[in-house]
Amino acid sequence: MxxxxxxxxxxxxxxxxxxxxxxxxxxxxxxxxxxxxxxxxxxxxxxxxxxxxxxxxxxxxxxxxxxxxxxxxxxxxxxxxxxxxxxxxxxxxxxxxxxxxxxxxxxxxxxxxxxxxxxxxxxxxxxxxxxxCIALAEHWVGAGRGAGNLLGMIVSTGVGGGLVLGGRAIPSPTGNGGHIGHIEVGGFEDPCPCGGRGCLEAVASGPRTVAWARGQGFTGTTGEDLAVAHASGDPVALAAVERAGTAIGRAAASASSLLDLDVVAIGGGFSRVSPALFEHARAALAERTTFAFVTRTTIVPSGLSDxxxxxxxxxxxxxxxxxxxxxx
Known part of the structure; x- marks a missing residue:
């Protein structure tokens, strides 16, 4: 690939x-x-x-x-x-x-x-x-070019996703297949507007990550503020990015357990908060030590910027x- x-x-x-x-x-x-x-x-x-x-x-x-x-x-x-x-x-x-x-x-x-x-x-x-769309873009000319089974993910104001399986976009009667932002992630209880608790979007989107950090004493108001604080070693910012990355990795691991994914390609504004976001996501996926077909999945930044x-x-x-x- x-x-x-x-x-x-x-x-x-x-x-x-x-x-x-x-x-x-x-x-x-x-x-x-x-x-x-x-x-x-x-x-x-x-x-x-x-x-x-x-x-x-x-x-x-x-x-x-x-x-x-x-x-x-x-x-x-x-x-x-x-x-x-x-x-x-x-x-x-x-x-x-x-x-x-x-x-x-x-x-x-x-x-x-x-x-x-x-x-x-x-x-x-x-x-x-x-x-x-992001899945098709990454499969076409991006970080997942050549991958047969790919999850494209957007981590921004919300968390969205889409799937290319067997080289094609998945059939979806309503058009909402791949909506990974609203799968529930183990270990989190954050309420979500969709009615669920611990949904990936409720935990790891930019606004919800900033809101969690503010609840821990962070005084910034945007993802950009959080990125600056993370780069300077602020402990709350470090914890917030680790929390979001862990949730993303757990969601990716669950999706790969279900679908045997080659690549998870992640874009969106908040995905660029820090390279550590990807490190934490990869670490969470790597915990599935018994399932080599899951741990072979690679989590990569989008190859297409914004x-x-x-x-x-x-x-x-x-x-x-x-x-x-x-x-x-």
């Missing part, structure tokens, strides 16, 4: 045609950009607007409209727009084209696919969960043969 961690080819000034318009909707922001058939984000085409738990639906619609139309305007005159891929924080309704991001409460069963189709009439729109979700949304168009097709 090959990997291209840290070796993404720089943009060389040429555009592989046709193009995909990629949209990534999360709990903090919505982004759109053009992605070519080699998994390259076209410079100058990337646009971002805020979302968040306090945004009302009209503001969210305006944000999506602005980034989609701005990216569409960046399509070169001699390039074809093949389609539009949308990766959204879950849960989603893939057959209905709806989204209900847990951290964006103004949208519950919101018809995002139809909204975007109305913005760009005649352009095919494919919607999947953002975790599926472009991974957009590249994955582009893969919904360029790598569409790897997708399951829901009944409609």
């Amino acid at each position: 090959s990997s291209i961690l840290g070796s993404r080819a720089p943009y060389a000034g040429g555009v592989t045609r046709p193009l995909a318009l990629a949209v990534d909707l999360g709990g903090t922001k919505v982004e759109a950009a053009l992605v070519d058939g080699s998994g390259i984000v076209l410079p100058g085409s990337r646009h971002r607007r805020p979302t968040g738990p306090t945004s009302a639906s009209p503001a969210l619609e305006r944000a999506v409209r602005e980034v989609v139309l701005a990216a569409r305007a960046a399509v070169p005159a001699d390039a074809e727009l093949l389609g539009l891929g949308v990766g959204s924080a879950g849960p989603i309704g893939v057959a209905e084209g709806t989204v209900s991001p847990l951290n964006v409460p103004a949208w519950r069963e919101y018809p995002l696919r139809r909204f975007i189709e109305d913005l760009l009439p005649g352009t095919p729109v494919t919607l999947r969960m953002d975790g599926v 472009e991974g979700p957009l590249i994955g949304a582009g893969a919904l168009v360029h790598q569409s043969d790897l997708l399951d097709r829901p009944a409609v």
